[in-house]
Amino acid sequence: MELILSNYGNVIATDNRSGEIYDIIKKGLTKGESIIIDAKDVTISTKAARIIFGRLYKELKEQFNEKISFRNNNDLFNFSVNEGISTELEN
């Protein structure tokens, strides 16, 4: 399953939108699908990244990178996702 994040906004910063994206990815994972996240033109806040990818990493653990891959992800996007996962795991 490919998820084009920009379909959900070029800026992902609200809890509602983050929760919506988390639910979509989770649904795909439940069906056994691997998820490709296309992050082209998307800026994500660290909080939104924690809500989406922090929670998913906590649930999937080492399977995270097997099940979820990214493309068109720039340095700022990667930074937010890594920060979101780190914070979620530490708290």
Place this chain on the structure above:
Amino acid sequence: MRKILINGKYNENNITQLIAKFSFVFDLKGKRIKNYVFEVNIKKNDFTSIAALVIYKSLAYTIDENCLQDPQANLDIIAELFTKYHLNDLLVALLKEKDREKLYSQIKPVIKEDFFIAPHPISRVDFKDIDAIEKKYYKTIKDYYSTINEDVVECIKTLIVEISSNFYSHATDRKSILMAEGNSGKIEIVSVDTSEGIIGTMREKYRSEKDKDLILNAFKRGVSSKIEKGHCGTGLWLVNEIVTKLKGKLILHTGGYIYRNIQGKVTILASSKWKGTVLYVKVPIRDDMGVLISEILTNKIKYI
């Protein structure tokens, strides 16, 4: 009559002087003191976005919190002045004590010949509508800076997202306004509210710290009063790091303090009281923004 005269030029360097003129209202909540008149005589060319938001939010606090009874003001001149930032209708509604809700949600950015101005309301209602920040900000900035490079757009988006998220998440004031103003050489972002401020919100978690330390801690990575509520404590740290790396300016007024990061040199001093937060960020537009910012984006562990 007690006259509050506001004249001259107020920018990020001397905004403390403007804040000092309004500080008294924060001690008058509910008191409805009579016989005050505000006279604003600032030349339009000297009127800055930070001055506009400080004046607007001060007057809004004065009226909304019943600090003064029937305060007078030179409305025509003030309204004309605020046309510069497209906040004139909102200001007139405020001073005439008319409903501002609709006007507040309608403020929008404007691209002019050599610069853009983008005021944006930060309230929970507006922020829920992703189209608001998408269409009003992202498109304006992308259209304006697309000829420079994508890194510039990404950097500005990140600054705005982290600053607005911070105000949205921590402010109890439902009518914060964020203003971005830019040209080919620089971008300035100002956000002002009259909420609890950084000291008040940090105090919820870090009770024994001194006020100054609470402010300094707010800029540290991983420190937030709301880590348990999903925050990362990264926003202000990242904004401050970007300002340092790009040799810009970050000025924060909160409580009775002013925090300044001028090209990486940080000072914190006692200042006039502002109830809430005034945050000003200015960074130069540079072709190598992306490269410079990449240097600060280091994670403890890289998961992706």
